[in-house]
Amino acid sequence: MKKTNCKKARILCLELLDDRLNERGKKALFSHLSACPDCASFYRQTKKVKQLMVALPTPELDPSFNSLVRSRIERREKELPHRIPFFPLRRRLAFLIIPLVMLVFSFVFFLHKKPVESELLRLYRQQHYIYTLQNPLISNDSAVKMLLISGQE
């Protein structure tokens, strides 16, 4: 039971250090810390580490920092202003529209164009048509069979 409370207490310690603990949580935590020396030590050490973090010294910044930034920006702007982007908007649109038009065109073109028939197939169709005209009662399958037989003869 105590282990669970200690684990929870350590999480509450970190929340307290981040100012994210409500009054109820604080009350529960402090009552545990007063009874548990390990957790109390944990809280003190973690708090100390956080205080030390805030106190970490930082070297002085170059006093001419602002002017260095300004000159760097000016230098960069001189390199960039007349550069034409590789893919300007017009070019991008062209790359998009042209293939689309070609696709639509080829689709329409192939859809309407009649397929080129072979001469043999054309003759066969002609014969089949004539045969069915002459023999309207005959079924399509029988007509094909007759044509094939006559062809072989």
Add this chain to the structure above:
Amino acid sequence: MEKDFLEEKDEILVQRSKNGDKEAFDALVQRYRLPLFRFVYHCIHKQEDAEDITQESFVKAYLSLSQLKNNSLFKTWLFRIALNLIRDNKRNEKKKPTISLDSYIEEEGKDPVAEAEYEDGYEEEAESEDNELLARLRMEISALPMELREVIILRDLQGFSYEEVAKMVGCPVGTVKSRLFYARQILREKLAPFLKDEEDEK
């Protein structure tokens, strides 16, 4: 620089900078140069590189200002740019030989942290013990994995909220909390023997 620029909100200064007002951008540089430098320095521990990265962050921010949709988020956006530059710097460093902090101290015969504190006139025993702790803490922070280091510096050193840190490092708030937990645990464990001595003395 005009006085009222220094008191203006970020949104107004950013909008003016977008409209070509360089004085407004100067005010932003003035406002964030120290916190940004502090963050970058404690991530990489090299003054020259830290200054270079800080300057470059402002330059990149200026040149990409039009990409910032929400002017009030300038601060988190700026720190995000700096973080990306730090990560690039880290990647490039792997290709170059590095000098450890310990060898620097041995070769030069001085600890820059202790030296800085001495120059400020710290003479009392309690404060010199703190200086030692600070030097150790700095070493332990630099030994942390980068993803833990970023989070603990942004949260504990810079005072950003969990949500702001999450936006800067590009991960969920839950991930930030767990990284922070591990980072603090590692630092506490490493410094525990020295902190324990302090408690015993008291």
